[in-house]
Amino acid sequence: MTITNDDVIEVLRPVEDPELHRSIVDLGMVRRVDIALPSVTVAIDLTIAGCPLRAEINNRVSDAVRALDGVEEVGIEFGVMTDEQRETLRRNLHGDPGATAGSNQAHGHAELGEQDDPMTNATKYVATSNPDGLTWQNSIALTGDIATEVARLKDQDGPLLQVHGSWALIQTLLDADLVDEYRLWTFPVVVGEGKRLFPDHGPRAELTLRKSAASGNSGAVMSIYRRSRP
Numbered sequence: 001m002t003i004t005n006d007d008v009i010e011v012l013r014p015v016e017d018p019e020l021h022r023s024i025v026d027l028g029m030v031r032r033v034d035i036a037l038p039s040v041t042v043a044i045d046l047t048i049a050g051c052p053l054r055a056e057i058n059n060r061v062s063d064a065v066r067a068l069d070g071v072e073e074v075g076i077e078f079g080v081m082t083d084e085q086r087e088t089l090r091r092n093l094h095g096d097p098g099a100t101a102g103s104n105q106a107h108g109h110a111e112l113g114e115q116d117d118p119m120t121n122a123t124k125y126v127a128t129s130n131p132d133g134l135t136w137q138n139s140i141a142l143t144g145d146i147a148t149e150v151a152r153l154k155d156q157d158g159p160l161l162q163v164h165g166s167w168a169l170i171q172t173l174l175d176a177d178l179v180d181e182y183r184l185w186t187f188p189v190v191v192g193e194g195k196r197l198f199p200d201h202g203p204r205a206e207l208t209l210r211k212s213a214a215s216g217n218s219g220a221v222m223s224i225y226r227r228s229r230p
Helices: 005-012 054-066 083-094 146-154 167-175
Strands: 030-036 039-046 073-080 124-127 139-142 181-186 207-215 220-227
Touching: 005 030, 005 039, 005 054, 039 054, 054 073, 054 207, 054 220, 124 146, 139 146, 146 167
Parallel strands: 039 073, 124 139
Antiparallel strands: 030 039, 181 220, 207 220
């Protein structure tokens, strides 16, 4: 069966940006489609570099395109919108500033400027021994017994708690059995040695694979595991 670029665009049209809840096609995020069956490559332009929703967008696009007959492999190439593209997107979302003054604007990672960056707007809990050194907006210091503090946060209502970039903090949370979901990226690179993610001690954790997907032609694989609890 032969598929066309239009076929790919049509299956991507229902795919929504996770934060803006609008079609990625209508938002102008789909830059290019390359078809070489059984492979299809889709170039996606994100609104900001380091978009925290990149993995979710990758999964949504891959699942949609893989549903097409004859497609066995989906590659996603991520880029970043130019200033002109972001301005066009902003106008499409909110209209001309001169015509919409005083109206309520939607908030999402497509907004321009650091003040509208979702990572800036999000509440960030920082495990630190220097609480006076926090300068990033909406940052809250966690001091003392970090496991106790995180357990307290988990008992509260609020958005998903995520850990980015601190293997030492992750080991502390693993030791206290406070991690409910693991999103692990496996890259086809052998470095020989390095820091361990999982500590030598701590409780035994049974995990259930919820989802696994390859990222383009790089060979990297993202796997999502949920902690199995009685």
